[in-house]
Amino acid sequence: MTHETLSARRVRLKAECSAQRAAMQAAVLSIPAPRDLLSSLPRPSKPVLIAAGLALGLFVSRPRKLLALIPAAAGLWKLARPLLETIRQASSAAAHSSQL
Numbered sequence: 545m546t547h548e549t550l551s552a553r554r555v556r557l558k559a560e561c562s563a564q565r566a567a568m569q570a571a572v573l574s575i576p577a578p579r580d581l582l583s584s585l586p587r588p589s590k591p592v593l594i595a596a597g598l599a600l601g602l603f604v605s606r607p608r609k610l611l612a613l614i615p616a617a618a619g620l621w622k623l624a625r626p627l628l629e630t631i632r633q634a635s636s637a638a639a640h641s642s643q644l
Contacts, residue, residue: 548556588596602610 602614
């Protein structure tokens with residue numbers, strides 16, 4: 545069993561710590577920055593952001609009367625979508641025929 549002197553042990557431990565610090569620095573620098581991660585994600589459209597904001601606001605504030613209207617509004621939207629599409633097509637056809 546070798547007995548190292550206190551100063552030799554101190555030198556060895558400093559070298560180990562320095563190597564560990566260098567390895568840790570390399571590991572930390574290899575982690576991508578959060579903005580790099582966010583830039584790789586697709587950007588949501590404005591209506592999606594607006595809907596998400598409204599949903600979050602309703603979830604946080606929990607207004608009972610408004611929450612009771614959400615299923616009815618969703619049903620009305622499902623009924624109105626085909627009608628809105630028909631109106632959009634009719635107005636598009638009218639605009640197209642007026643250009644001729």
